């Protein structure tokens with residue numbers, strides 16, 4: 166059996182950053198990076214826009230502005246992103262401020278889905294050249310904490326340090342992992358919302374600010390804006406009871422691809438549960454299954470024209486002559502979001518959309534589509550033993566799956582921070 170100084174699980178930004186930092190600290194370290202898929206499956210691969218301003222992507226319970234900024238600076242030095250220009254935003258900012266909405270100014274870069282894939286390949290090749298053993302299509306199944314061994318889909322290995330960064334798709338895996346290894350955790354918060362799709366001419370702010378971050382009252386915000394060659398996509402998840410469900414998302418290709426003239430972005434509301442509801446995941450799965458029931462096994466889409474009238478959308482459309490673009494995710498079922506989304510979320514999101522329409526007039530054009538559900542489950546919060554995300558002796562849990570980040574740069578910073586923890590404890 167091979168024994169490694171460090172086994173890292175997941176080749177998303179959190180795992181990659183930890184690997185780069187550790188191999189730099191100790192070039193002769195035996196480091197194994199495991200990735201269950203053929204290539205990293207998170208945001209690096211999907212649209213790959215990176216935000217370099219706190220607090221975007223940084224859960225404030227783990228990151229204060231100074232700590233996050235110092236890690237962001239390290240991430241930026243390593244990734245050397247091309248920061249996008251932002252212009253002509255004064256008017257939008259003034260309009261927002263007048264109605265109690267914040268427009269955050271965030272330093273951003275955007276590689277697109279094709280550019281992200283290229284970046285992943287480059288980073289993996291660099292890690293290999295630096296001596297890290299990168300094993301794709303090999304999944305961590307379980308560990309024996311006492312023996313310090315890990316069972317993968319292909320073999321058994323020994324480890325001294327273990328860094329687990331399985332991302333949002335690894336939410337279930339991480340839950341099981343924590344239960345099996347007596348690591349206490351909570352998952353009491355979720356984000357629920359819609360993905361909005363419209364023509365760029367109805368949301369022209371994106372020409373001046375690629376991913377505008379609006380913060381509305383009632384913990385509601387815009388999130389993950391994509392434009393140009395932009396598409397709404399559906400991600401398949403398996404609920405704890407085995408039922409399949411979809412959550413929608415969005416991505417865009419780099420500016421080298423021809424634009425389809427569309428923009429999409431999420432409007433999400435965050436909720437934190439208190440007793441007696443213990444699990445955000447259970448709640449999210451219940452909501453998703455209601456959405457699947459209403460949509461006949463698919464997400465629902467509704468045109469704003471129908472939504473305003475309180476009517477379901479149909480394939481033909483009530484105001485068909487006004488519907489001036491085809492949905493980029495046509496497999497969704499035209500329907501009535503009000504049948505599937507609890508009013509606490511729906512009211513806040515509709516209020517936010519109306520505010521947005523007074524800041525960027527036109528976004529609520531009758532043709533604009535709302536897709537539902539978009540649910541973010543990144544709130545498996547382990548009880549950490551130290552500030553470096555060590556959740557059990559020599560085991561670090563990081564990235565979106567462990568709730569230490571909510572975006573690529575936050576995940577990258579989490580990987581650096583875990584590596585700092587290993588450096589301090591092990592003297593690397």
Ligand SMILES: Cc1cc2nc3c(=O)[nH]c(=O)nc-3n(C[C@H](O)[C@H](O)[C@H](O)COP(=O)(O)OP(=O)(O)OC[C@H]3O[C@@H](n4cnc5c(N)ncnc54)[C@H](O)[C@@H]3O)c2cc1C
Nearest residue numbers: 175177179201206207208214305331332564565572573576
């Ligand atoms: C469609 C989509 C688009 C997004 N777009 C953006 C964006 O543009 N900008 C942004 O900042 N954020 C974006 N995000 C969020 C972003 O993906 C995350 O914030 C970030 O990738 C989290 O990094 P991570 O390293 O924690 O996890 P991930 O990037 O999700 O990586 C985790 C990796 O672990 C692997 N894995 C899971 N379990 C195991 C196991 N048991 N064994 C081995 N490997 C395992 C997974 O296959 C995955 O490749 C997007 C997310 C999605 C889903």
